[in-house]
Amino acid sequence: MFEYLIWLIVFAWSPIFVLWLKFWKLLSKFKRDFIFIVVASLAFGVVWDFIAIETGAWFFPQEKILGVWILNVPLEEWLFIISFSFIISNLTIILKRRLK
Amino acid sequence: MIENLINMIFMLIFTCPVLVYLIVKKQKLFWSNIKVISIVIFLGIVYGMIADSAAIHIGIWSFYENKILGYKIGLMPIEDLIFAILITCIVSFVTLILYERKGL
Numbered sequence: 370m371f372e373y374l375i376w377l378i379v380f381a382w383s384p385i386f387v388l389w390l391k392f393w394k395l396l397s398k399f400k401r402d403f404i405f406i407v408v409a410s411l412a413f414g415v416v417w418d419f420i421a422i423e424t425g426a427w428f429f430p431q432e433k434i435l436g437v438w439i440l441n442v443p444l445e446e447w448l449f450i451i452s453f454s455f456i457i458s459n460l461t462i463i464l465k466r467r468l469k
Numbered sequence: 470m471i472e473n474l475i476n477m478i479f480m481l482i483f484t485c486p487v488l489v490y491l492i493v494k495k496q497k498l499f500w501s502n503i504k505v506i507s508i509v510i511f512l513g514i515v516y517g518m519i520a521d522s523a524a525i526h527i528g529i530w531s532f533y534e535n536k537i538l539g540y541k542i543g544l545m546p547i548e549d550l551i552f553a554i555l556i557t558c559i560v561s562f563v564t565l566i567l568y569e570r571k572g573l
Binding site: 372373376379380398399402405406409410413416417420421424425426427428429430433434445453454457458460461462464465468 | 475476479483487502504505506508509512513516519520523524527528529530531532533536556557560561563564565567568571
């Protein structure tokens with residue numbers, strides 16, 4: 370039931386926590402940009418997920434997720450899209466600044 | 470055979486037009502930041518392979534074998550690898566567009 374959530378904690382939220390702990394001063398300047406990226410990713414990703422699930426391109430075993438579905442997409446998948454678009458944009462900002 | 474391409478077709482339909490549009494529209498910005506984008510993509514591939522393999526091993530998500538090409542790197546289907554590359558590229562590039570607009 371909690372497998373996907375635990376996976377998100379390990380592979381998504383832990384790196385986000387570490388990045389913000391180390392680079393909070395830089396990253397906090399881009400809060401609005403991160404919100405834009407996340408909202409755009411959701412608008413795009415959820416439609417994609419919805420179609421993929423409906424057509425059977427991939428599936429989520431019921432016993433590994435909480436069972437909360439929003440627009441026919443599991444809650445964890447929404448969190449996946451939010452988390453990974455956030456990590457990628459965080460990393461991009463850090464690298465851009467470091468390689469300047 | 471066409472059924473095996475379903476996953477790949479979805480991915481390409483959802484990502485390629487956006488990516489091509491952004492690159493054509495912001496060519497200069499894209500090429501001047503190719504180093505940053507490449508590093509982020511590289512990290513996305515390496516991290517994606519580890520995280521995706523773990524997810525498939527645990528059984529968080531699964532693919533119907535008849536809906537994928539069948540080529541895998543470890544447990545990760547080739548479709549997921551291409552997904553990691555394309556999505557990372559788009560998100561990273563959009564972030565850079567917003568970064569440049571800030572003029573920092």
